[in-house]
Amino acid sequence: MTICDMSVTELSKKLATGELTSVSIVRAYREAYEADKSSEKPLHGYIEFFETAEQDAARADEARATGDTRPLLGVPFASKDNISIKGKACTCGSALLEGYVAPYNATVTEQLMAAGAIPLGRTNMDEFAMGSSTEYSSYGPSRNPVNRDLTPGGSSGGSAAVVAGGLAPIALGTETGGSIRLPASYCGIYGLKPTYGSLSRSGVVAFGSSFDQVGLLARSVDDIGLMLSVMGGLDRLDDTSTNTDFSALANLKSADISRLKIAIPKEFMEAKGLDPEVAAVFEQTCEWFRSRGATIETISIPVLEAAIGCYYVIALAEGASNLGRFDGIRYGNRRDPGTGYDDLYVKTRSEGCNAEVKRRIIIGNYILSNHFSGDTYKKAVSVRARIQREVAAVFESFDILLCPTSPTTAFPLGEKIDDPPAMYLSDLYTTFANLARIPSLSIPAGKSTQGLPVGVQLCGPQGCEEKILEVARAWEEDK
Ligand code: GLN
Numbered sequence: 001m002t003i004c005d006m007s008v009t010e011l012s013k014k015l016a017t018g019e020l021t022s023v024s025i026v027r028a029y030r031e032a033y034e035a036d037k038s039s040e041k042p043l044h045g046y047i048e049f050f051e052t053a054e055q056d057a058a059r060a061d062e063a064r065a066t067g068d069t070r071p072l073l074g075v076p077f078a079s080k081d082n083i084s085i086k087g088k089a090c091t092c093g094s095a096l097l098e099g100y101v102a103p104y105n106a107t108v109t110e111q112l113m114a115a116g117a118i119p120l121g122r123t124n125m126d127e128f129a130m131g132s133s134t135e136y137s138s139y140g141p142s143r144n145p146v147n148r149d150l151t152p153g154g155s156s157g158g159s160a161a162v163v164a165g166g167l168a169p170i171a172l173g174t175e176t177g178g179s180i181r182l183p184a185s186y187c188g189i190y191g192l193k194p195t196y197g198s199l200s201r202s203g204v205v206a207f208g209s210s211f212d213q214v215g216l217l218a219r220s221v222d223d224i225g226l227m228l229s230v231m232g233g234l235d236r237l238d239d240t241s242t243n244t245d246f247s248a249l250a251n252l253k254s255a256d257i258s259r260l261k262i263a264i265p266k267e268f269m270e271a272k273g274l275d276p277e278v279a280a281v282f283e284q285t286c287e288w289f290r291s292r293g294a295t296i297e298t299i300s301i302p303v304l305e306a307a308i309g310c311y312y313v314i315a316l317a318e319g320a321s322n323l324g325r326f327d328g329i330r331y332g333n334r335r336d337p338g339t340g341y342d343d344l345y346v347k348t349r350s351e352g353c354n355a356e357v358k359r360r361i362i363i364g365n366y367i368l369s370n371h372f373s374g375d376t377y378k379k380a381v382s383v384r385a386r387i388q389r390e391v392a393a394v395f396e397s398f399d400i401l402l403c404p405t406s407p408t409t410a411f412p413l414g415e416k417i418d419d420p421p422a423m424y425l426s427d428l429y430t431t432f433a434n435l436a437r438i439p440s441l442s443i444p445a446g447k448s449t450q451g452l453p454v455g456v457q458l459c460g461p462q463g464c465e466e467k468i469l470e471v472a473r474a475w476e477e478d479k
Contacts, residue, residue, distance in 0.1 A: 004166040004341035008223040015074045022074025033167050037305035040332050045161035049121040056118040078168035081122045082204035085109050091124040093137035095221030096332045096352030105204025107235045108214050109216045115230035124158030127354050129207045131155050131424040135358045135417045150410040153183030159217045160187040170218045176208045176313045178430025180215040181442035185405035185455025188444040191217045192224050195462045196437035198244035202237035208318040221473040226251035232359040255470035258293030263398040266306045275408045277448035282404045284385035285445045285456045311431035320364025384435045391436035395461035405442040405455035439465045443472050
């Protein structure tokens with residue numbers, strides 16, 4: 001096994017025993033990155049591979065030699081381009097923020113670094129995390145390592161591509177509505193969206209504040225547990241921080257599947273657009289659970305049909321508000337002020353943002369305008385409250401909720417780029433978990449007949465990360 005195939009758990013063990021040095025790990029990843037960059041169809045998962053990673057690794061090796069035993073000492077991780085790393089550019093995949101350097105660390109970055117981890121590079125994303133394919137990045141799209149003519153999904157597509165493509169052992173991503181789980185599913189890896197509020201968003205660029213979250217993309221369940229174990233806790237810099245203690249996740253066990261009660265939402269299985277190939281892999285996954293003694297019941301949650309519409313109303317309204325700060329005065333590359341402020345705003349945004357971001361600013365502001373109906377946002381918020389209530393009620397009788405992560409497998413680059421509603425429908429099954437604020441883990445459940453990865457989500461009640469990770473671990477162990 002080469003260094004680039006090893007999990008975080010394996011790397012940290014080998015670092016502890018002295019079998020590997022952090023410098024050798026970072027070099028292996030740099031070489032893999034450079035080889036990929038000069039290949040015919042590069043993944044383009046990284047926007048920047050840090051020159052400083054090797055120096056950080058050398059410092060970690062020195063620290064170890066003097067008795068430092070921090071859990072992630074010398075372990076590298078990749079980080080999405082909307083999460084601040086002090087002294088590094090943080091551009092959200094946008095030309096508007098070209099040259100912006102983060103003046104401080106995001107809390108999640110700080111926590112990982114405090115545990116000894118090393119940032120390897122910034123990963124590509126749809127501009128301002130608005131998209132499902134990474135094609136809306138101003139740096140150009142990333143490719144899917146499984147088939148390089150396909151998208152890796154988005155918006156954390158760069159993070160998924162580097163982890164699945166062996167260019168990083170693990171990566172941070174963010175979700176507003178599925179942006180970790182969708183790319184994890186398309187690239188055949190694990191992706192966790194934790195409970196809303198459990199990881200701090202301080203230092204993470206805002207999109208839809210009532211949804212935004214940090215999470216992880218990884219090649220194994222234990223890797224997610226290990227990284228999460230040093231994150232969490234109360235952060236006074238983020239008002240939504242819930243003081244979640246994840247420290248026990250460093251030692252995950254495998255769940256006993258035989259007593260598990262699983263719910264499958266009928267609305268998703270009957271949705272138009274569910275690819276029969278995805279349905280077939282989902283059925284095999286259900287069969288595995290049944291063969292281990294779990295009971296599975298199909299239930300009806302009619303309000304789920306409103307999830308995607310409800311998500312897009314709230315996300316666009318909040319997105320338009322949050323993007324207000326990118327005006328060329330507070331943030332964003334200032335263009336020629338011309339005749340005054342109006343000209344400055346117009347030019348800065350017209351030249352700095354791509355068509356999708358502009359579309360969302362316009363629709364989002366329209367949703368919030370009195371002219372349209374000031375009530376639309378409020379209505380969506382009340383639908384969300386109902387989704388939260390009805391999903392929470394499911395967990396009074398069931399342990400987990402199981403459904404496909406996406407209605408389809410990864411789609412070809414270019415296929416949906418000019419068809420926003422088709423792009424939005426990639427999120428058909430993911431956004432309900434953001435609305436309900438529950439944790440959801442996408443597992444690489446199997447492959448289509450063309451060999452494309454299919455993800456299945458394990459969702460639990462708020463605060464139940466440990467349970468869904470332990471269920472996933474039992475499944476992983478058996479593969
Ligand atoms: N695809 C969704 C959107 O474009 C999700 C984005 C995200 O989770 N950041 O809004």
